[in-house]
């Protein structure tokens with residue numbers, strides 16, 4: 213039978229197939245082949261013996277979180293508590309884009325800002341939307357539900373930005389534990405210690421344990437520029453241009469003209485340095 217791994221707890225793999233789940237074990241040969249099954253893997257399995265027989269080729273695989281075959285990443289970015297970090301956002305965006313996953317930026321805690329700060333975030337959202345990266349607020353639930361339809365979605369973002377809160381808003385039956393639920397009360401709720409794909413509005417969506425730092429080491433520094441769609445659109449004539457100090461570079465001109473957001477360019481320079 214064909215199915216999809218939606219949860220892994222130690223060496224028990226939960227496979228979803230035709231709206232039914234099967235608790236399977238993996239055959240030893242995967243380990244010999246150096247393939248470890250991941251959440252999100254499409255597999256062939258033996259429903260009677262409860263064995264995974266084969267892992268289908270992946271279209272992508274992330275290491276943080278460990279998940280395969282992702283279509284869409286919701287990058288939750290907090291406006292305040294924790295405060296907004298353009299660099300962290302751009303780094304997560306680059307990681308997602310270079311893994312061939314569509315990113316959507318979802319700003320949380322906009323309600324904690326005063327009018328001036330709200331205007332700043334609105335301008336940032338306008339900029340990202342203008343370069344083709346969708347940016348919306350975590351209150352726009354019906355639009356988010358439309359965007360995730362039929363997709364495999366992963367939530368990304370630092371601890372405390374509101375990922376689990378957003379999951380619960382997307383589907384109130386999920387009851388994921390959020391920070392404001394005490395350990396005692398949260399017992400029996402899904403916590404975010406392992407990666408799991410939940411069915412939600414025709415989508416499969418994974419909340420992830422937060423992380424505070426990660427690096428882009430797996431990508432060649434020369435490839436990081438391809439994670440910046442505005443560089444492609446700048447009309448820079450040099451296909452091998454790193455947009456750092458080359459003469460007549462259109463990216464550098466657009467940065468100095470204010471057409472490319474300074475924080476974006478600073479993020480880029482930090483990532484390639």
Ligand SMILES: Nc1nc2c(ncn2[C@@H]2O[C@H](COP(=O)(O)OP(=O)(O)O)[C@@H](O)[C@H]2O)c(=O)[nH]1
Nearest residue numbers: 320321371372373374375376377390391392422
């Ligand atoms: N004011 C405000 N608080 C939020 C918002 N989203 C999440 N929170 C709170 O932020 C805290 C962390 O949220 P949680 O979902 O656990 O974050 P996670 O670590 O990313 O899963 C909780 O106390 C939430 O209630 C928001 O949009 N506005």
Ligand SMILES: [Mg+2]
Nearest residue numbers: 375376390404
């Ligand atoms: Mg959480």
Ligand SMILES: [Zn+2]
Nearest residue numbers: 448453455461
């Ligand atoms: Zn250039």
